[in-house]
Amino acid sequence: MYKVLYRAYRPEVFKEMLGQEHIVNILRNQIEKDTVNHAYLFCGTRGTGKTSAARLLAKGVNCTAEGERPCGVCENCKAIKEGNFIDIVEIDAASNNGVDNIRELRESVKYPPAKGKKRVYIVDEVHMLTKSSFNALLKTLEEPPEHVIFVLATTEPEGLPATILSRCMRMDFRRVPENTIVSGMKKICQEQKVQASEDALRLIAMNADGSVRDALTLLDQCIAGKNGTLERNDVLRSLGTVGEEVFIKMTDKVAMHDPSGGMILIEKALEEGKDPRQIMKGWMFHYRNLLLTKYMKDPADMLNMSTENIERIREQSTRLDLEEINNGIIELAGIIAESKWSAQPRILLELCMVRMAARGAKGPFADPSLSREINTNVKANQIPKKENENDxxxxxxxxxxxxxxxxxxxxxxxxxxxxxxxxxxxxxxxxxxxxxxxxxxxxxxxxxxxxxxxxxxxxxxxxxxxxxxxxxxxxxxxxxxxxxxxxxxxxxxxxxxxxxxxxxxxxxx
Ligand SMILES: Nc1ncnc2c1ncn2[C@@H]1O[C@H](COP(=O)(O)OP(=O)(O)OP(=O)(O)O)[C@@H](O)[C@H]1O
Ligand SMILES: [Mg+2]
Ligand SMILES: [Zn+2]
CATH class of the missing domain: 3.30.300.180 (DnaA, N-terminal domain)
Structure with missing residues (x-):
């Protein structure tokens, strides 16, 4: 049976964790020196390794190996990997029975672990607990028995009561850098016998926005139905977005005050089945890249793009002034927000193109009162009224x-x-x-x-x-x-x- 990549590739030992070195180092050290805490709070963006790290910690304290723990191969490590280890209790606070689970937890903490050294409770989405559950949890956190470890995980630490926060060692998971995600995906592609181009993987990483899970999900989609190769175009197809070159052209049309040329580009992309919301986001990203290249001497690390594309962006940025770039970002940010509630994102995008291309043009669009007047004509879809013969x-x-x-x-x-x-x-x-x-x-x-x-x-x-x-x-x-x-x-x-x-x-x- 095919297992989706992000399930198949959960880190089983610390060195398989991508990024999060600041956390990995501490946990490794504590496991080695046997100085683990009673309660941890793992915070941070989705899909960056919180649950994975919680399991690594649980494994590490129960691993029977002599050297580096967790070893990933001893009986306990294997049982934990399979989800068959009785002393690891995972509670999903977002599920309906979260409350019951916490109540049971209060009872069960008293008993020593059955097989391992420590019983580890992993409470995922802990911010979803009800008030009474928090109180129940707090009681156990106040005086945890020696043999118990709590790992609370959440994407929203702001939603937690101070009483809980103060009892945990907090660790903040960061978005994983794109380069790190790319190298992780390269390994997976090798194992999966997929020939992936650097460009393709970079584009995936760029769109994953720091989440390894998102990157792997996207990788999965992109290689599905393909026989062993992965090119940038495959990624573009899966993403429903357009390539950098189209954004460069669209921006050129804006700079040349050529709204109709810009509309043709948008039309073409949409005809190919691209998603207008994705285009907006991609285009705004392009403007952000223009801003970066204008200011940074060596923007390669920030841009995470092929050197060719960086060069193209740099060339374009020299032709635009700061105000034009800023306006682009502001306009696009506006329609991206608006499009969330709109059933007509396409029209928002088209209108944005017209507005941007008209801005700074010496035409009537420059004068808002006049552009509104023109609009009323067009809206009624009438040929402008002819005045009578005498006039x-x-x-x-x-x-x-x-x-x-x-x-x-x-x-x-x-x-x-x-x-x-x-x-x-x-x-x-x-x-x-x-x-x-x-x-x-x-x-x-x-x-x-x-x-x-x-x-x-x-x-x-x-x-x-x-x-x-x-x-x-x-x-x-x-x-x-x-x-x-x-x-x-x-x-x-x-x-x-x-x-x-x-x-x-x-x-x-
Ligand atoms: N830092 C990482 N290193 C390697 N793989 C990772 C990392 N973070 C996430 N993954 C991949 O994503 C999958 C999900 O990760 P995990 O459940 O640990 O994320 P999470 O931070 O708990 O996410 P959520 O907030 O949605 O619960 C893992 O099985 C693994 O494939
Ligand atoms: Mg999780
Ligand atoms: Zn082990």
């Missing part, structure tokens, strides 16, 4: 939201310049003269007239992006010539904004 020729020098023509023009050419070099020419020799509800007039000197005209589609798109309304460009030459290209360009692709926000569930907050 048509009234020039609007000020747009709603207080955006002046020269400001709009500034946005257009800056945005355009990022797309196309020729915009610099337009900027110098053309100006936005006026705007009505359905057209805008650009004046251009003779020389650049053609340049402006040849960029009609881009300019119209950009105008739409920056004002929220589709208008046709009319170009007048500074010497009075007029271009009015009426060749049916009205059917140009839907606006960039509608592409981005074109779902009525979206709201810019």
């Amino acid at each position: 048509k020729k009234t020039p609007e020098t000020e747009l709603k939201g207080g955006l002046a023509l020269d400001k709009v023009w500034q946005c257009i050419f800056e945005d355009g310049e990022a797309k196309k070099g020729s915009f610099n020419v337009i900027r110098k020799s053309a100006a936005l003269e006026s705007m009505t509800s359905d057209e805008f007039i650009i004046s251009a000197s003779n020389g650049v007239f053609g340049v402006v005209e040849s960029n009609r589609e881009i300019i119209e798109n950009l105008m739409e992006k920056h004002t929220g309304t589709r208008r046709r460009m009319k170009c007048i030459a500074k010497n009075g010539n007029c271009s009015n290209n009426d060749n049916g360009k009205e059917e140009v692709t839907a606006s960039q904004l509608e592409d981005i926000l074109g779902t009525d569930n979206i709201e810019i907050l």
